[in-house]
Amino acid sequence: MRIERLENSKHKQERVLVYLEDGTLLRITGAELLQFGLYQGLDLPPETLEELRAAARRSDTRRRGASMASGRMLSKKELTERLTKKGASPDDAAETADWLEDLGAVDDTAYAGVIVRHYGAMGCGAARVRQELHRRGVPKELWDEALKQLPPPQEAIEKFLCAKLRGRPLTPEDSRRLAAALQRRGFSWQDIRPILNGLGQEIDET
Known part of the structure; x- marks a missing residue:
């Protein structure tokens, strides 16, 4: 499969658009452009093309995940579920959640504290807050420490x-x-x- 042309995205910094001869458009990062050594006119072997498609899917999942995480706080589980509902593979969704956690954009410990303080301020007790922590996918091992923030x-x-x-x-x-x-x-x-x-x-x- 031959690359017809390469363009920098006008809307997303560090996004490169790869146009293939069959009309397919792949969105990748600048780092992936260098990793695969892409240039206009390059004829991609089938195995390289599949690797490039996988990289493009992963990049798109990361882009979606970053957008979701920037809009509101989410647990890793919530983020993973939302990404899979948008069509991401379970592996790509999990990898994106881990990546955002490493960046500090997803933080289950901080999220648990926010939930506890919010429902505590609403006058809810520990059992009700536990239900909410469970519903939002916060890992159970984080509950006890977070619940210490509830009023007596x-x-x-x-x-x-x-x-x-x-x-x-x-x-x-x-x-x-x-x-x-x-x-x-x-x-x-x-x-x-x-x-x-x-x-x-x-x-x-x-």
């Missing part, structure tokens, strides 16, 4: 109750309703019960 459960529960009661006395109906709401927010019964009991409502486990 007593503080969060008391803040929630204060906002809901607005100074009025706690009724038995309030106690049952608010206990259920706190459990949905991820607080354990062991943390909820003593605080509600301290407000004058002795309640059994719901």
Whole structure:
């Protein structure tokens, strides 16, 4: 397969456009241009052409991955899944996630901390935050350290109750309703019960 022409991309720095005689356009990096020793008129053997196509796919996956990671924080798992949904091979997606992690553009530890602080500020307990860490693909071995950034459960529960009661006395109906709401927010019964009991409502486990 012969190379018809080579052009520098007008839109992407360090991007080289390789036009082949069959009309195919490959997008590669300047480093890959030098690696393969490409020039206009070069006749590429089939094995070299396949290697070049693979390099072009890898470069395109890296470009997509960098764009995704620059738009918002993502875990490596989220990034890999998004890339495969866009058509990248599992190997290229995983390689791109590793590459971006090495560059510091993907950081599961920092991402875990952001998630914990965000949901902690929303008044959620540890169980609810664990669900979110799992949903976002944060490795489980990072959870315990990140969860240390949550406010103490007593503080969060008391803040929630204060906002809901607005100074009025706690009724038995309030106690049952608010206990259920706190459990949905991820607080354990062991943390909820003593605080509600301290407000004058002795309640059994719901």
